[in-house]
Amino acid sequence: MRSVWRTVPTVTILPTDAERKLALRRMKTLATSLLVVAAVVFAVSFALQDRYPWLGFVRAAAEGAMVGALADWFAVTALFRYPLGLRIPHTAIIPNRKDEIGATLGAFVETNFLSDEVVAGKLGTIDLAGAAADWLAEPGNARRVVAESFHGVTGLAGLVDDERMREAMEAVVRRHVVAPLWGTPLGRLGERVLSSGGHREAVDLLLDRLDEWLAANPEAFGAVVSRRLPSWLPSFVDRAIDDRLHAEARRLVRSVRDDPDHRLRRSLDEYLAQLADRLQHDPATIERLEAAKGRAFDDPRIRELAASTWQAARAAALDALADEDGELRRRAEAFVVDVARRIRADDELRASLNARLTGAALHLVTSYRSDIAHVITETVQSWDPSETTEKIETQVGRDLQFIRINGTVVGALAGLAIYSMATGVSALF
Template sequence: MTTATADRDTERRRALRRMKLLATGLLLIAAVVFAVAFALQDAYPWLGYVRAAAEGAMVGALADWFAVTALFRHPLGLRIPHTAIIPTRKDEIGESLGEFVETNFLSDEVVATRLGGLDLAGAIAGWLATPANARRVVAEVSGGLTGIAALLDDDRMREAVEAVVRTHLVEPEWGPPLGRLAERVLASGGHREAVDLLLDRLDDWLAAHPEALTQLVSGRLPSWLPSFVDRLVDERVHVELRRFLSDVRHDPEHRVRQALDDYLADFARRLQNDPATIGRLEDAKARAFDDPRIRELAASAWTAARTAAVDALSDPSSELRHRATAAVVDAAARVLDDQELRASLNARLGDAALHLVSTYRHDIASIISDTVRGWDPEETTDKIETQVGRDLQFIRINGTVVGALAGLAIYTLATLASSLF
């Protein structure tokens, strides 16, 4: 219980005590008036009216005192049936209250009507459009994600990531989907740029390393040939090889390109239909993912990714936080400017809220009954009496006043009737 709540309860108890003293004081005054009027009414007949009013006031005060007291406890400690209603029927009251809330406040009609008149998307977007509010939201979300990341066990997360990768990436066959992808790439001609790039890199490498062919050709010539012949052969082979690469590079219909296209198309078909090719690919995949170095690389990648994410989320001046804030502000501004988008979001929010209420209506209402059921009977009585007891004391006061008027009216009518008959 907060300090403010405790202070309010203390003030309510003081007000309750004052009202109880007032109601009891009126009863005592009525009793004194009755006693005086009863003793002197023979000498002063008009005091009969006073006595009747005081008598009615006492009856009304006592009856309403009994009614109010019976709600919270047994009057005078006597276990009269149907008294101490709240402590003895606490659980039933809690269930009735929960059922009342569920039926009258959480019904589909009430929720739909209430949400239909609200511009939730506009209100949220208007609040988020302020950069300070957007930064606050991003900071809260970042703090929550950082806290979650701190709770994660690295070993378990690595195992979970590995399990997900194996289930969705490693275990399915790669051959058929890769074959279908290769067919689409070949059909679109997208592989030609890759071939051009490969030829360009190979030509650049040959230009930068002319000595790479020194032993490849001349090293296989007879040793008795003069050295200048070796050089001429090497240079000629180097020039012809670069010319050949240039021809392939600039001729889209070159036979080498066609041969490469045919090979790739055949390989794509075999990836989809040839069990031997698919099997070799699966074996290579299994060896790669079972290699301890691959697993170590995955573990280090997870650690690095988590560290980078935590650092970016924890730093208020990080680029990630700035971009997230800007994205939130931009999204909010778009919602405010686009009436159709805002209406769509309101409809979605309303449907989501209605679904949640419909699904968890009983669970929400059961919070009330479960909470009341867990209260101590005396604590329950004290809580309810503190909240409403002061107003109930007005019943006693009103009963005293109404009883006095009723007693006076009855006595007056009886007196008039006796005088007439």
């Protein structure tokens, strides 16, 4: 798979606007200097050509150079402004046709850069998942990603208003938890649990805890039984009654726990089965459940508990996110590195991820291609004409100055060639 893909190309560092403007001024100075040199040479050779006939060739070359330089100066200048301030037709093309240029540029980008074929073809040759995995496999890079992610989450959490969040959570809970009827779902769930016998483990656990509590708290029976007996009974009788009741209670609990077919267990099963049925079909039972549910969720104490729970969870989460040496960050960094290494080592997984990334990019391009082009069009159209001229000239003006330089050189050669041919023809005749 790696033989087909190539890595992500290195980004070329482009010069800044200030550097481009400096280069543009230098090229303008060079092109203008050549015109001045040609003019000086023309003036000197024109003045001395009668004394030195060979200077006629120099004069012709200088004359052609001046013509070529002036013609190309006019052509280049006419793109950006009026030459010498004269409103000559078809000059100052860019500021006068700014809106049309913006629309054309937007359409050009949409057609030639954001088409499905171009995007799919470009992404199909780049191993995006592999490049990301190679970068994230380095612990330092993974640490940076986790740190930036945690900073972002912490910043978002800091913007959240606790009261609004509590209200939002309460609204979600009321809509999706409180508002729906509970009776039928709970009844069906109870039927499934009873039919599978899953409740027996809960009953066994409850009986175990009850037996442990009875063993650890034998004096609890005194408050229930012996203290209610007549005061004239001897104390040993009270203790005997307490001990007897305590032993019988433990014996009953153990017998129920050890006998899966105990009559109390069967009674409990029958009661639970009837309750599950009534929750589904008995309107009175369903209404009582809904009333109890409403009272519970409307209780101010429950709302205060929910608010305090949210604040405590939020504080704990922020503390964990902010701790640069905490366990949460270390685990997150290790997780990122592990995932990156798995992607790098698994060709099929990497191919699947690249396919998904390409599909996501195509979806975004298809959905927002016109919007992106429209943004380009609107941006160019919103520019001030002079601003547009300055931006475009800064970007391409330096290269356009070569037209002036080439025009000067070509004009000089053309002038020399024409003068030479004219002189040769006149010599023949």
